[in-house]
Every structure is written in structure tokens, then in C-alpha cells.
Amino acid sequence: MSCFANSHAENRKERARDLGVPFDGTPGALNAITDVKSVEVGHTTLISGEGPLKVGVGPVRTGVTAVFPRGKDSSDPVFAAWFTENGNGEMTGTTWVEESGFLEGPVMITNTHSVGVVRDAVIAWRLKHHPPSEDGYSWSLPLVAETWDGYLNDVNGFHVRPDDVFHALDTASSGVVEEGNVGGGTGMICNEFKGGIGTSSRVLASKYGGYTVGVMVQCNYGQRDQLRIAGVPVGREIPGKTIWDDDVGSIIVVVATDAPLIPTQLKRLAKRVSLGLARDGSYSGNGSGDIFIAFSTANPRAEAAQGTRQIELLSNDRINPIFLATVQATEEAVVNAMIAARTMTGKNGRTVVALPHDQLREILRKYNRLVN
Amino acid sequence: MSCFANSHAENRKERARDLGVPFDGTPGALNAITDVKSVEVGHTTLISGEGPLKVGVGPVRTGVTAVFPRGKDSSDPVFAAWFTENGNGEMTGTTWVEESGFLEGPVMITNTHSVGVVRDAVIAWRLKHHPPSEDGYSWSLPLVAETWDGYLNDVNGFHVRPDDVFHALDTASSGVVEEGNVGGGTGMICNEFKGGIGTSSRVLASKYGGYTVGVMVQCNYGQRDQLRIAGVPVGREIPGKTIWDDDVGSIIVVVATDAPLIPTQLKRLAKRVSLGLARDGSYSGNGSGDIFIAFSTANPRAEAAQGTRQIELLSNDRINPIFLATVQATEEAVVNAMIAARTMTGKNGRTVVALPHDQLREILRKYNRLVN
Amino acid sequence: MSCFANSHAENRKERARDLGVPFDGTPGALNAITDVKSVEVGHTTLISGEGPLKVGVGPVRTGVTAVFPRGKDSSDPVFAAWFTENGNGEMTGTTWVEESGFLEGPVMITNTHSVGVVRDAVIAWRLKHHPPSEDGYSWSLPLVAETWDGYLNDVNGFHVRPDDVFHALDTASSGVVEEGNVGGGTGMICNEFKGGIGTSSRVLASKYGGYTVGVMVQCNYGQRDQLRIAGVPVGREIPGKTIWDDDVGSIIVVVATDAPLIPTQLKRLAKRVSLGLARDGSYSGNGSGDIFIAFSTANPRAEAAQGTRQIELLSNDRINPIFLATVQATEEAVVNAMIAARTMTGKNGRTVVALPHDQLREILRKYNRLVN
């Protein structure tokens, strides 16, 4: 019943910039979180069944996504911090991130009711790849986040299995990141259009250190009438029936950078995610789990030492371009998710339409914001 | 050397809506924080001297602003909570707000180097108006916030005196709130135009409870090239020399509501202020003290009881319209501050120009966002 | 392979007070968390196998414990808050507790590597007992905490199954709470003696409102040489080989009260847990997951309302006796866990001895602290 749909060619044709949406700042080569060297992303996409809901059978529109800060072969922790704009959601493992300043494994994202199976499967996967000595201690506190896909998916059917988790972990890679209806984002809804996974990046000018900031979102939040793209009230310009009465979704955001930041500074990055979402119109509703994690791939082996070690630290006086890059890449990653997503029909024959590309261009033109 | 300039007629002519800036939501009668019943605002504005800086002499371009949640004659605390988007600033008294859930006196705003004198003067004022019994305990932990006006003002001259604080407290009133170059906002700079005090409000539809949310800002943050108004990149459309290389300012925001919210909920309101600022283009730079306080005027005498008492509580499921109102009123209050502010010349003959109203209208028209 | 050992008679003979350990304050009838009316506790205890570790086979020394604030038949949330003294651990669901101020289901405690299966099983159990309407939204963010039992238990064998979780939930009851080697506490170690589940309570004098505070711990923290009981350096008085070089354990603490406290106040209770643990000698080591949740059973249906509702609030000026009760009940619950626990042999034939009762009495006598 699993369908591992990872063919890049089909799903990623156009991105927001290709359509003429104006964004500030300079993206990296891939305009993706994987522009930050060593970051790897893997998806497992589960799509099966049609028609009426049969709990435990389907229809299935869900999945799981894995993000490795230092690649899937490394168990070297990264400095990290997290922030919650609105906490109607789950991100396990954050208590230890907050305390230690380190993230010790991958970031996993799935649906709300599969957080547990994903968490324990990450432990099993780590035990298989990094088995403890028989007497040695071994414990893991995996980081797993979620958004709710029960509008299209049989979320109460618990369709994500350990093997699906292993697949996302084992197939994680650098390079192009698939966007839209994939991985944990498969069944997600964003501003009442089809949502899912999106990504973007910024590269700083060399006078600011030449650092890269990459952002990946699993986006499932928002009300259509609040949607702004490039400052334009796009949501209101597209009439049609809406899905929710309210802001009931969520968004998980992962921020990666190679700038040498310590946890105190990474928390500041995580807080800037809110500002990027606000540019797209979010007011972070009561039902939303808007939870963000930021990490730095600089300073390898910062934790491994048993005594002291030298680490590199960027001055706070140099952090502004990184803040701005975080805001900009977040703003764009959400739009990329919506542009990449395709109209999907799921549970009980419900259909969620994708943001219409042509109409978006017309609206941007109306407000003199269309690029070329 | 003090100049108590409080004449309403002169300073407040046009506001952002008068110029055709589009905003969402329905403001209250005054479109001000004083639309929340019982809220009173007082300003002391200190303007004197010209030309070269003589520390301790001038030029003086500063002041102090007082906001009373329940009016200046009440010592009844209000439920409150605070949030920091970026903490390069001061708001005294917040440790007790966080712990107790109550704000026990007025909110004061002044310049960075006058926080101390304002704090102790608030205690003196309270002792005068609510003297303790001789054996009774009496202590105060006043809430005083600040932004830095040293570009135009002799900030190191410590020009705010206890009498100036008493004046702001004694003259606080309901009704129209003066905006722009007044009170604590006198010498402030916002997005590299003249800034200062601004305010706005929203009234919810009766089906959402009919509550009022009022916002007041002392606005001193931002880079011109980031400024967005109504989603339009206004800052970039106005060429000219800039003041800063960086985002060095700050913004203090006060959110008032009559909705019956407990501190847990008011913290959520305070967090939404960030989203409003982001709509105006803020990325909350390292040098910025972006600190927000939110309080509810509902539930009088919630703290006074020695035992238990009944309080009213709004369901979290009904809080979304209040979140959105907070975002919208914040977005508008900043623009109101910039529209009300007038070009000012201060320390060493430096001039900070006001946002040109006509040019703003032209730019909004260019992007098809001008209302009438 | 599961062994549901819930016979009260055998495991609970003596408690700390029975041995003459002096404690301050007045406990409730059961001296247990279930002295708070409506609180129900259920355990599933899993003990099987002996000898060398075979991952996935055994030996098994683990389990799961459930604590229902309003009984297992209620889905009415309680006001709640949490606090972390040291975050090397997991407590899922806390992001929503922090945001909303409510705990929406039971508190679950298990071993570190079974948090996921317990979490998803709680969702399944809730779906079975409170099925959603077909079109209605339904999501859960269960609260599941853990400590690590891998010294005695095959923790990497994932022996807790959904049925074990259902059993703990289904058998939860008021009345006497089993302590020691039961439920989630089965394989735990405390101050290098056998640890596990412990509980205690305090009842306030009627002039302080007559409220009850109940505490339950799953205790797995500490170094023997730090252990103090009733202020006496008990750990150092008992020579013998130690288990750890370091403080590698954890402790999860649940605080229940019927006092009408809002989340702001319950966070203050959760913080007082640290003070109780410190009285027993804890310094909260780097490897420790010292995570606490506090809830109030007052104010039923506080969240259910779609509009506003009246809730009862205790004045902060009346909260001190509740703080002190929390400290005292925490201090005692840990000692009760150690007194109730029995010497256990587990993985690879390792044995962890129970705190010797007679020797404890001798030591207390030596320091003139033995009661009768």
C-alpha cells in the first residue's frame, strides 16, 4: 500500500520565481535548504485509495520527511535552538535541544498521529547504524514534528510504518529537494490551497561572510483571505469556496545555516521565521502548530570533546544579514510549497485545489508586482 | 527648559487612513488604544535648544509617555503578559508581570538613559497618591520601557526629570491620543524617517464578542529599504540619503484589550505584535529592542481578593479574531506614527525628515493600493 | 511475555513515615496523588526473562503508568503548566500545554525508547472511547514522559506494546497507588538504589483553603553520595559499590491539586518541584531529564465553552501554603519510591539493591532524626 513517489522530473517544474513572483535577496544554487553543505533531505510519500473513508484502510495521503544536518552517515550533533510562534502542535526532542544546545539526529516531519511511530523508528534506525557497546549507555531523544492532514488523509488509520521511516532516512540526499505533495507534506493544505513541502535559500555577500541560510517548510496553515504574496492580497483576489472557517493548520519550519552561530543566536534565527510567515499573511491562529528549529552545520565535533574545544563564533554585530536571509527564505519557501503542490483528491472524495499559477501572475500584474 | 507641548489640534491632522492607505479590519471610534475603555494616555514632550551638542545642556528632543490600563485613579492591577522579539532594550517590571500574571501600575516609555529616573519617579508618585500605612509593606516594581533617541537628543544629558514624569502621569486622559513627535516618542526615528508615538484599534464583530483591541507604539526601528506599507515596498521607492548602516532602533508596543483573557492568552497576543511589525517590513535587527506588553482591562479586582474569586475567561477557540486584530492594529499604529511625525532638527543640526505624504500616495497608486 | 503485576498487598508494606522518617506538613488520607479527588492512576508492569541481554527478547524490566486528572471517563481538560529543571529527557505534548494552558488527556510515563508507541496508543485509545464525527476534526497531542531503564531492561527491545498502554489506561483507578517496581518505574534506579514510582500528598489547613496537593514521581535520578533524607547525609553513610560514575538518571514528577489555579500559577508549582528534589540531595546532573507537570482539577469545563465562562481563581497572596506543600510532597514521594522498591536483578544478571530499611533507621537515629 505504500507508494514511494520520488520522481523529481514530474513534480518540480516551476517555482515561484519562475512565475515572476518578486523576492528580495540572493538564493543559492538550488534555492533550497540543501544549499547548506552537508544537509540531506529524504521523503517517503504514501498515496493510495480513493473514495469514502475506511479507518485503517484509506484513502491514504500522507508521508514522512527527514532532514539530516550533517548527512545521514554522521552522528555528530549540531548547535541548535527552537521557537514556537503558536504551539498547537508537537515537536519531540526539543527539551534536550533547549537544554544542551545541540540537535543530535535528523529532523523528522510527518502527520499528527504518526509522531510516535516515527520517533521510535528513528531510534531503531540509529541502533542499527550506530549500535551501542553492550555495556555502554545508549539513548535517543529524536526530534519529530507534525502537521495534521486529516482533511484528505485517513489520519486515524496510522498508515506510516517503521519501514516508511527507514526509507526516508535511507534515501536522504543532497541536491534538489522535491517540493509540494511529497513526504510529510503529501496531504497538507496551505491558505486553503494545496500545500506541502517547500524550500528556499539565501547566500550572503562575501562582505557579510558569504554564509548560506536554507529553509524548508511543511506548510499546512492559513486562511485564504489572509494570503499575501509579495505584499499583494492574493487570497482575496481569488474567489471560491473555502475549506475552513478558521485558521486550523500548522507549519513546521527548519532553518539551516553554515554560519558559526551558538544556540543563543540560533534561537534568534528561529524567532525570525515568524516574521517571514507574517509577510505571507499569517496571524498564527489558535489551531496552528507553528514550530521552528534552527541549526548550524559549522563547528563539527563541538560536542564530541570530553574536555574543552575551540569553536568559531560569529559576532552578534554581524548577524543582521542572517536574520534578514531567514525572513526572506521563509517567505519564499511557503510560496514555493504552494506553487509546487498539485490539486489533490483524497478522503471522501474531497478535493483541494492548487494555487492557480496563471491567476497568480494576473494578480501580481494588477498590483504592478509581476517580475518580467 | 521643559516644553509641555500637548495641544492636540496642531499635531494630529492626517492619519494613515486619511491618506488612503488600505488596512484590514474595523477600527474603534478613535482608532486608538483609548478605544479600550478606561485606558488613559499622558505625554510629556521636552524640546529645547539647537545646534551643537553640549552634554547636559542640549539640544533636548525627548520625553516620557504614560499608559494607565484602568485610568490614573485606579491601583487595581490588570492581567498582563509580555514578549520580546529582540531584546536589545529595557522593560523593567516584567519579571513580576511574568511571575504574577499582573501589571500593577502604568506602562511608562521614555529614552534609554532615562529609564531609572522614570522608574523611581513612578514609585514616588504612587507613594504620594496611595500612601502606605506606617507599618504596612509598600513596594513597587514599575514597568518602564525605552527606545534610544541619541541621534537627535542629548541622551547622555539625562534631561527627563521627576517632574516631567509626574506631568505625564497627572495629565493622562482618555480620548484622542496625540501621535508623532510627542512624549517618549519625541526624538525617535522609524525606518529612517521621523518616528514616534502611533496608535490604532480594532473592534470585533458582535458575533466574536464585540471586544476592542488597542495598540500604541513608540516606534524607533527599521531600515528604509525594508519599509513596506500595505505590502508595497515604499522604502525603496523613496531615494535619498539614509541615516543608519544597520537596523539600530527599537520599538515598544503596548496592547490593550477588554476581552477577558488570562495571562497565558495575553502572552499569545504579545507574540502577535511581531507579525504586525513584519507586515511593515521589520526583520528585528540585532540592535533593536522590540519588546511588547499586553494587558486586559476585564476582570477588575482579580488580584485584590484575599481568597478566591470568580473571573471571566474567553475560550481559546474564540481568540483568533483577537489575534488578527492585534496584528492589524500593530501594522497600522506604526504607519500612523510615521504619518503624524513631523520633520525634526536636533543635535548637531541633524535633520530627520518625515515620510512625505504626497509621495506615499503616489507610490500606493503605482502599486494599485491607494484607497480613493 | 507481559506480566500485569498489580497486587497491592505484596508490594506496599512500609512507607517512609512508617520507618520513622520525619517529614513536615499534613498528608491526605492515602498520602498519595489520588488524595486529589478524581485523579486516577494505572500501571502496566512488564517483567520477564533473566540473564544475558538478547535485544528484542529480554530481560524485560519496564512498563507504563497513566495518570488521569479527571478520571479515565472524562475528556474535560485541566489547567496545566510544566517546567524543566534539566532537559535530558522527553515529555511530549508540552508545547500545547504551554500555549493553551490546558492538559487534554492523561499523563503517561514509560521508558525512553517507548515514548512513541505509548503516544500513538493514547491516540488510538482516545479514538476508541471518544470517536470523532466523520467530518469533524480530531487530533491529539498526548503527553508522554520517560526515564531510562537500560541498566536492567532491554530498552532497545521496544517491549512496551499498544495493549500494555491500553491496560494501564483501562485499569486506572482512584485509591491506593502502588509504588516501587511498578508501571513505568519498574526498572528504574534512584540515587544508585532501586527506584521507581513514589507518591505523597499534603492537605492544607482550612484557613488556607483546605486544598490538597498530590505528587507522583517516576524516579531514576541521582548519585548515592548526594542522597539526603530528612537532611541527613544518608548516601554517604551506606558504603558499597556504586552503579554510575555520574548523575545519569532522570525524574518525572506529576503535581496535582484541587486548588483553583490558572496556568501562570501552576507553572510556579511545577518550579517548586526542583526545591523538593534538592532537599533529597539532587543537583540535577547533565544526564538527567528532570521534567515536571502540574495541573489543577478545579474549574471543570473551563475549556469546553465556546464563548466565555466564569472560573474560580485563587489569589497569589494565598499561594504560599500550596508552594510549601508541593516542596514537601515531592521530597517525600522520592523517599517513598525508594522505600517501596525491592532489590531487582535484570539484564546481564545485574542487581540493583533496595535502600536497606534498617540501615536507614540507624542512620536517622545517629543524626537524631528518627521519629519514634
Add this chain to the structure above:
Amino acid sequence: MSCFANSHAENRKERARDLGVPFDGTPGALNAITDVKSVEVGHTTLISGEGPLKVGVGPVRTGVTAVFPRGKDSSDPVFAAWFTENGNGEMTGTTWVEESGFLEGPVMITNTHSVGVVRDAVIAWRLKHHPPSEDGYSWSLPLVAETWDGYLNDVNGFHVRPDDVFHALDTASSGVVEEGNVGGGTGMICNEFKGGIGTSSRVLASKYGGYTVGVMVQCNYGQRDQLRIAGVPVGREIPGKTIWDDDVGSIIVVVATDAPLIPTQLKRLAKRVSLGLARDGSYSGNGSGDIFIAFSTANPRAEAAQGTRQIELLSNDRINPIFLATVQATEEAVVNAMIAARTMTGKNGRTVVALPHDQLREILRKYNRLVN
């Protein structure tokens, strides 16, 4: 009317260890916060007047204390973090400490109603010693904390003047730290005995890095019947009339170390202060401002760099001895404050007695805890 009483010889005769109170761990040469190299402490003690209160005249029993992390001649910031166990108090400047991870000036401690004057005077002192270039920015966010001395002192008379602040700053020195009725601690009360300033330190074994941890307290908290010293219920063994009905005081604690810790880790140290206070019997009452700041003198010029720089970092796996040292030094510093304090008569002829040394020894002997 100021009395600068700084003669070391008279006030410091015996300390807790001299009396035979048992403590764990190894103190530094001075058993003081100044065992951490470069830390300097200065006091201004204000004692004048007797008899009935005349507000603004006296009696005066107050003062101000300054702690410089890197000595009074350095303006090089230190990594820092803070924590509040109970926030009925003030510590200005902490918003920027939390955000930046740095403490940029001295730690000041005074009485509740003099925080403002001390804050602004610190700015004036810094401007005098480190004047800004005329065009350069210059701003300060001083860290000033307080406890309430209004039982003995005319706290509403605002007797601390800028010159008193300058004196504490200018006379700060390394070496022996005066304890008891000095500086900010002059009029303080601790566990209903005379309190004030106290200090202690620990030096780690060289296998743990040989680091020093120093603690200084301004101690004004507590109820007599809760007081425990070395685990012995000392408070209850000393009958006599008490001062409060409740825990109305406060305690400010400064933790200094030369261990190379980043802010994430220093927050963990600050949290351990609670555990030390709990060993002395604190339950941190509603009226208490229990606020703690921790800094590291390692990594000079960590902030000065405009780009990146190398800093030294201690592994979390090596932090436990530093945690324990913090707990132990806090526990001892409070007792040292009480032992050093002398019986004082102040406002309205009220007398607060010192903890009787001989009686303390008798009580410790009764519980077999007296050393020699």
C-alpha cells in the same frame, strides 16, 4: 549622612565553617566570589539616624553593591545568563543578557526603590570612564537588582544617591569580600534573622578542569521555621518572636566562574542556584524576588570581534562538577551572610537579631552535625 563603612577588620570575624558548620566541596583561598580571577566587589553602606520614621530623613539602613566580572577597568563583556525562581523583584538589563548572551557591565544590587537611581548612575559612570565619540552611538542597559529593606530602612526616602553608586563602583576590588550588613545588604533580613551579603566558592579537582565557581548573595528571604543549615532544622530549634507571617523577602544571587561556558550552559548554572537555596530550606514564597545571574570570565573579547573569533567551550559532559559546585557555594553563601550579619536596630526602633552563633553550634551538635 552617608557612612562608608568598609573596614574589613571589624565586620568579618567568623564564617560558617569557623563555627563548625559542615559543607561539601573544596572552597577557594578566600571562599568568596573573588576567588574567580578578575572579579571585583565594591560596597557602599549607608547607616544613619535612629528612632521613628521620617520619610526622606531616615533612619537609613541601606546601600549598594557592585560586582565587576572583569574588574572595574574593563568594558569587555562576559558570557552570561539569568534565571528566576520567583519573580517578585527586579533585575534590569536581563532582556539584553537573554538575547545577546552577554553581560556588558557590572552587576549592581541595592534596595527595591533605588533601582532607578543606581541604573542611571551606572550609565553616567560609564560615560565618564568610557566616553563615546561625538558621532558614535553610546547606550547602556545596566543590570541592577534589588531586595526590599523597608522593615529597617526608610526605603521610601530614596537615600541612595548617584555618588553612593560611584563610590561602590570606584572602590570595587579583588580580595576579601565584606559580608553581612554591608552594601546593598545593609538592612536585609534572612529567615527572620539579620541577613545581608554573603559569599562562598568552590574549586574543582584538576581532573575536572580545576575551575573555580564563586557565589555572592544579597539575602533577604525566608521564614525562620523553614531554615535548615547542613540539613538540620535550625529555625525550629530557636524559639522567639518572628517578624513576618509569610515569606516576603527576596534573594539576589550572582554566580561567577572561569570555566569556559556559553550562555546556554550558564543558564543551567543559574538554575542550580535554586537547588542550593532549597538546601537551606527555601520554598521561594510568592513575595520573594529570587533572581540569579551567572557569568563566565573565560573567553575575553568574545564579543569585541567584528567578524568571527575562536572561543573555548567546555563539553556538557564535563559540566556536572560545576553544577554541584554552584549548589554547594550557594548553600554556604547564605549561611555566611547570616553568620556575618550583626543585630541591627533601625526604623521605628525595630531590631532584627543576628543568628546566635553559640546556639547554632549547640543545635548542630544535637543533630551530630557539628564539625570539631
